[in-house]
Amino acid sequence: MKMFNSLLEKATEFGGRIPSYEKPKGTFTDPATSEYHMSLIFDHVAHCQITLPVVIDKAQGSYLWDVTGKKYIDFLSAYGCANQGHCHPKVLEALTTQAQKLPMNSMVTHHSALGPASKHLTEKFGYDKILFMNSGAEAVDSAILTARRWGYQIKKIPNGEATVLFPKNNYWGMITSSRSGSDDPMLREGAGPLATDAVRFDFVGYDDVEALEAKFKANPNICAFIFEPIQGHAGNIHPKPGYYARVRELCDKYDVLMISDEVQAGLGRTGKLFTCDWESIRPDMITLGKALGADFLPVSALLANDEIMDLWPPGSHVSTYGANSLACAVSVAAVDVLFDEGLIENAEKLGKVLEEEFKKYDYPFIIQKNCGRGLFASLQFKDYLGCLTVCTSMLEKGIMVLPGPGAYLKVMPPLCITEEEFRGALKILKECLDEYDEKGKLGLFTSGSS
Numbered sequence: 001m002k003m004f005n006s007l008l009e010k011a012t013e014f015g016g017r018i019p020s021y022e023k024p025k026g027t028f029t030d031p032a033t034s035e036y037h038m039s040l041i042f043d044h045v046a047h048c049q050i051t052l053p054v055v056i057d058k059a060q061g062s063y064l065w066d067v068t069g070k071k072y073i074d075f076l077s078a079y080g081c082a083n084q085g086h087c088h089p090k091v092l093e094a095l096t097t098q099a100q101k102l103p104m105n106s107m108v109t110h111h112s113a114l115g116p117a118s119k120h121l122t123e124k125f126g127y128d129k130i131l132f133m134n135s136g137a138e139a140v141d142s143a144i145l146t147a148r149r150w151g152y153q154i155k156k157i158p159n160g161e162a163t164v165l166f167p168k169n170n171y172w173g174m175i176t177s178s179r180s181g182s183d184d185p186m187l188r189e190g191a192g193p194l195a196t197d198a199v200r201f202d203f204v205g206y207d208d209v210e211a212l213e214a215k216f217k218a219n220p221n222i223c224a225f226i227f228e229p230i231q232g233h234a235g236n237i238h239p240k241p242g243y244y245a246r247v248r249e250l251c252d253k254y255d256v257l258m259i260s261d262e263v264q265a266g267l268g269r270t271g272k273l274f275t276c277d278w279e280s281i282r283p284d285m286i287t288l289g290k291a292l293g294a295d296f297l298p299v300s301a302l303l304a305n306d307e308i309m310d311l312w313p314p315g316s317h318v319s320t321y322g323a324n325s326l327a328c329a330v331s332v333a334a335v336d337v338l339f340d341e342g343l344i345e346n347a348e349k350l351g352k353v354l355e356e357e358f359k360k361y362d363y364p365f366i367i368q369k370n371c372g373r374g375l376f377a378s379l380q381f382k383d384y385l386g387c388l389t390v391c392t393s394m395l396e397k398g399i400m401v402l403p404g405p406g407a408y409l410k411v412m413p414p415l416c417i418t419e420e421e422f423r424g425a426l427k428i429l430k431e432c433l434d435e436y437d438e439k440g441k442l443g444l445f446t447s448g449s450s
Helices: 002-013 032-046 089-099 114-125 136-153 175-179 209-216 244-253 276-278 325-340 343-359 385-398 420-441
Strands: 056-060 064-066 071-075 129-133 163-167 200-205 222-227 257-261 287-288 300-304 367-370 378-380 407-410
Touching: 032 200, 032 276, 056 222, 089 257, 089 325, 114 300, 129 136, 129 325, 136 163, 136 222, 136 257, 136 287, 136 300, 200 209, 209 244, 209 420, 222 244, 244 257, 244 276, 343 378, 343 420, 378 385, 378 420, 385 407
Parallel strands: 163 200, 163 222, 222 257, 257 287
Antiparallel strands: 056 064, 064 071, 129 300, 287 300, 367 378, 378 407
8 A cells, every 4th residue: 555655665764764744735725535534633733743644434343444435454452452342332321321311420329230230340350449531641630649548557657768669671651740650761751850759769670570579678768669571562462371360469468568550561462351360360550551451441440459449538639520420330341342242352352363374484583472461462673664564464455553662562452353354464475475485585675573
């Protein structure tokens, strides 16, 4: 496709990275063209998003259609928002039914959807209480604030000294606090002054339990360790087996709250309800988001038991849209679909299919394979341009995929994808890898790209 070829040409000019999109040249009046919409977006939307030259018009199940009518199998799932599949009819019914009754309410009163939804979800999730928010960043921010209250009231950390520890290369949003809580230069550049030191955020290597224990030993004022059980933004990076169990042991030993950020990794994505379930580990708190809204609404949540959540006094933490009636209805339906339709089990089954497929890959340009836990996997290329080239070929052949930071090709389809659909998509992935490998053998790429 012309747009994809142009993307590759520009990426070469920009050192092998997707450049900020440019306004299509010419005048476009036909809404059935990508150029028409991209021109409007360029003129009227802030240029802070790295975007493929595709304009999606509709979605259903595991499929997307762009404005030209081209159909794609979705390998992105809106970064994990669409675990249940796009436009799931049961979630849509829950949304429209509630919207016709009470779409929004003031938090100065209770509403009839909140109690039943909270009871249903806490029983499903196995925690005493839930705190509804909207975005994943808000959920993690709420976890930080909750952990500090626990640190001061229960651990007796001196006031103002509570430290929160994060793994390096973590990601939990784009707001000021989450940028402060990340060591990613792209998130920090131009955003300062950041509050890393003032709010006592610290960092430790991911999947490095020795370094984690050293941090705990050195600072008795650490109140919480907040980590992604699989690092999504960094490339769907899986830790070594036993990592969650060892983190739990160290948090217990040094009286630190273990907080699993499952905004992207949770709700069935890895073939378990929560990723830490792979090692039968129960964190003190869990953050959820993305798939909790089932591709319909922004809904996030913090889970904890009474001894932690009840440290909040009334009126001390509220959100205008948090726990709104639409969010309650949608989140209940979203979680029920995961259980009732066997989507968690399907993710585990297809994760094994993917793992077997990855074992066959022996390409000189693939330097790392991340798989083994559901449909949250990736391939890391030697360089970004190589990853982008293969992704572009996949887009042309009808697989919606994005090369992530660090030259990772991510595999994250909706959990409703059938085995036949998935194997068909993997066949296309293999074809694109083979084509790129053959071009490398013919000397059509530089040594760094092949």
